[in-house]
Amino acid sequence: MATIKDVARRAGVSVGTVSHVINNTASVREETKDRVLSAIKELNYHPNSVARSLQSRRTNTISLVLPAIEHSLGEPSYLLQLLAGISDECKRHGFDLLVSAASSDEERLTIYQRIVRGKRADGCIITSTKKDDERIAYLIKEDIPFVAFGRANDEWDFPYVDVDGEAGVRQGVRYLLDLGHRRIGFIGLPSELMCSQHRLAGYRSALEEQGIELEPNLIVEGKTTKEGGYYAMKRLLKLNPDLTAVMVSSDLMALGAMEAVREAGLSVGKDISVVGFDDIQMAASYQPPLTTIRQPTYRIGVMLSRMLIQLINGEELDERRVILQPELIVRESCGRREETTLSQGKARER
Amino acid sequence: MATIKDVARRAGVSVGTVSHVINNTASVREETKDRVLSAIKELNYHPNSVARSLQSRRTNTISLVLPAIEHSLGEPSYLLQLLAGISDECKRHGFDLLVSAASSDEERLTIYQRIVRGKRADGCIITSTKKDDERIAYLIKEDIPFVAFGRANDEWDFPYVDVDGEAGVRQGVRYLLDLGHRRIGFIGLPSELMCSQHRLAGYRSALEEQGIELEPNLIVEGKTTKEGGYYAMKRLLKLNPDLTAVMVSSDLMALGAMEAVREAGLSVGKDISVVGFDDIQMAASYQPPLTTIRQPTYRIGVMLSRMLIQLINGEELDERRVILQPELIVRESCGRREETTLSQGKARER
DNA sequence: CTGTTAGCGCGTTCAC
DNA sequence: GTGAACGCGCTAACAG
Numbered sequence: 077m078a079t080i081k082d083v084a085r086r087a088g089v090s091v092g093t094v095s096h097v098i099n100n101t102a103s104v105r106e107e108t109k110d111r112v113l114s115a116i117k118e119l120n121y122h123p124n125s126v127a128r129s130l131q132s133r134r135t136n137t138i139s140l141v142l143p144a145i146e147h148s149l150g151e152p153s154y155l156l157q158l159l160a161g162i163s164d165e166c167k168r169h170g171f172d173l174l175v176s177a178a179s180s181d182e183e184r185l186t187i188y189q190r191i192v193r194g195k196r197a198d199g200c201i202i203t204s205t206k207k208d209d210e211r212i213a214y215l216i217k218e219d220i221p222f223v224a225f226g227r228a229n230d231e232w233d234f235p236y237v238d239v240d241g242e243a244g245v246r247q248g249v250r251y252l253l254d255l256g257h258r259r260i261g262f263i264g265l266p267s268e269l270m271c272s273q274h275r276l277a278g279y280r281s282a283l284e285e286q287g288i289e290l291e292p293n294l295i296v297e298g299k300t301t302k303e304g305g306y307y308a309m310k311r312l313l314k315l316n317p318d319l320t321a322v323m324v325s326s327d328l329m330a331l332g333a334m335e336a337v338r339e340a341g342l343s344v345g346k347d348i349s350v351v352g353f354d355d356i357q358m359a360a361s362y363q364p365p366l367t368t369i370r371q372p373t374y375r376i377g378v379m380l381s382r383m384l385i386q387l388i389n390g391e392e393l394d395e396r397r398v399i400l401q402p403e404l405i406v407r408e409s410c411g412r413r414e415e416t417t418l419s420q421g422k423a424r425e426r
Numbered sequence: 427m428a429t430i431k432d433v434a435r436r437a438g439v440s441v442g443t444v445s446h447v448i449n450n451t452a453s454v455r456e457e458t459k460d461r462v463l464s465a466i467k468e469l470n471y472h473p474n475s476v477a478r479s480l481q482s483r484r485t486n487t488i489s490l491v492l493p494a495i496e497h498s499l500g501e502p503s504y505l506l507q508l509l510a511g512i513s514d515e516c517k518r519h520g521f522d523l524l525v526s527a528a529s530s531d532e533e534r535l536t537i538y539q540r541i542v543r544g545k546r547a548d549g550c551i552i553t554s555t556k557k558d559d560e561r562i563a564y565l566i567k568e569d570i571p572f573v574a575f576g577r578a579n580d581e582w583d584f585p586y587v588d589v590d591g592e593a594g595v596r597q598g599v600r601y602l603l604d605l606g607h608r609r610i611g612f613i614g615l616p617s618e619l620m621c622s623q624h625r626l627a628g629y630r631s632a633l634e635e636q637g638i639e640l641e642p643n644l645i646v647e648g649k650t651t652k653e654g655g656y657y658a659m660k661r662l663l664k665l666n667p668d669l670t671a672v673m674v675s676s677d678l679m680a681l682g683a684m685e686a687v688r689e690a691g692l693s694v695g696k697d698i699s700v701v702g703f704d705d706i707q708m709a710a711s712y713q714p715p716l717t718t719i720r721q722p723t724y725r726i727g728v729m730l731s732r733m734l735i736q737l738i739n740g741e742e743l744d745e746r747r748v749i750l751q752p753e754l755i756v757r758e759s760c761g762r763r764e765e766t767t768l769s770q771g772k773a774r775e776r
Numbered sequence: 777c778t779g780t781t782a783g784c785g786c787g788t789t790c791a792c
Numbered sequence: 793g794t795g796a797a798c799g800c801g802c803t804a805a806c807a808g
Binding site: 079080081092095096099101123124126127129130131132268312 | 800801802803804
Binding site for chain 1: 778784786792
């Protein structure tokens, strides 16, 4: 492998000159520049990025630690879109992306420490934040550039990108209200997750707008799996025989919920309208296709990447806290509440 | 940030000694070793991996270029599982993983060149091989360590991992034969793809085993999308009114095929049995759940990673060409061909 | 404009 | 057992 010295020797100049023509860091006479350029070509020379990094104290690399991929298969399309956004924006700025997968939270922290202290990357992106996320505590303490996907504890001040889950759910519930539904259930996420509150708040505010009183019986919580949605829906149906619609906090759970609806001998979209959240890939292919709230996952990735790189470059951030708006995707899992539906609803009280 | 010099000064020894205790590269007196160790701790010192890489001419990093992620959403779970396998095995060997996404083939090549010539990684993994893959040509020419997921041109000799698509399809078709089906269609992939031939061969051999003659009318080809499967199935049904089963070369296409079956007023699993290939996440959740051939994607990732690292370490490869066996996953999209089905099949000839 | 040289942080001889 | 010195490939500062 040719080095800068080889090029210098071949072109009959010094290494300094070669460096200058490579980096445009000083004006070099046309003729010598040409000599250098052709020497580079002949030797098939490419600067060694490691040596560059050592000298510049920059790796031009950012790090991303994914949550245990094999276990989070609930949301593969989501992770991949995020990755695509991050990666594309990295490319645009000449950065590389170091990806690791961790199975536990402790392991994630270990990885960050290794990567960041070992100077393998200039900064990192963290996802799935928790309220008192120890990674955030660590990164702030060590003064390491990072951007988070998701909010956390209000005490900490750090740059993040998040989706407006409240507005998203509000849109979904408003849509159900517009279709004439009044008995609308809500299936929430486990409360330790940062976003569960936001989504519930959206449900609340949509109902309040219409002066509809909140009923505890209409609100249940489930695990973030298909099964979680299934059991949550069963409970909901049992508690509320007159239910005509449900807002579910995640598509995966919505899939389970629809199964429960079918099992109860009811029809999704006719007897019970269902709205999900995430717009996972399966949502569109399911029978019936699921109406849901789409997160701009790719854009989130782009924003995360862009902000982190700005941070690394010492630039001022345009916005330190970015909240992106989700979008209602109307498909076929919802229907207008007809009078007949109502009587039918009563009929199944047995 | 503390360097090795700081540690040496603090411990009252030379940098050489510090290096020795860190890397266990020479025996050091217990007492001095302790002094060094505590100096390391006090200074919160961590070796700079960039400097190490420069010195050792090794980055302990491998590179993976994903196909245009946002476009290949057909198979998100597949990519993620592969990534998980690669990443886990990397971790086991102390390697990091550099991930990039490329939208076109030319871009992929560019990325490999940049990463490999710039010595950002010690080797790379390539996926979705083609018959005359220019990346393979390049990597062989430049003598860069790499492992491919998928076979290619027979002229080239390089290490790869692949799935035995032929055996997989054969299993699927045998299963259909065991259920009594005789008029079994085949929906193939675009022929430029390396795996399309293997899968077709599996179909052929399964039928030949039973002495069933091949009929060109039963074999169609489609694009690797849901729509591709949809149109392919329509053609198949039109050409063969007496069809009772179909082997589809990809789950995504199988989903489309099932839609076409439904649209023709037929029932999947009853009138027409369908077998897919891949076991994408949606396969299990679909109505009806799809019987399919599962690729050991995670294991493939592990193998790729392990082989590449062996290559980088200059070790002899246990196997240079690894073929992994896929597995038939029986779900509900197939049924026994009853006599009634046959008459029903005739009935729809109009 | 171009050449020389001193590091960047570390591993590694080779003396002692 | 330990230390001094050199080199990995490159950039940058300074001379000329």
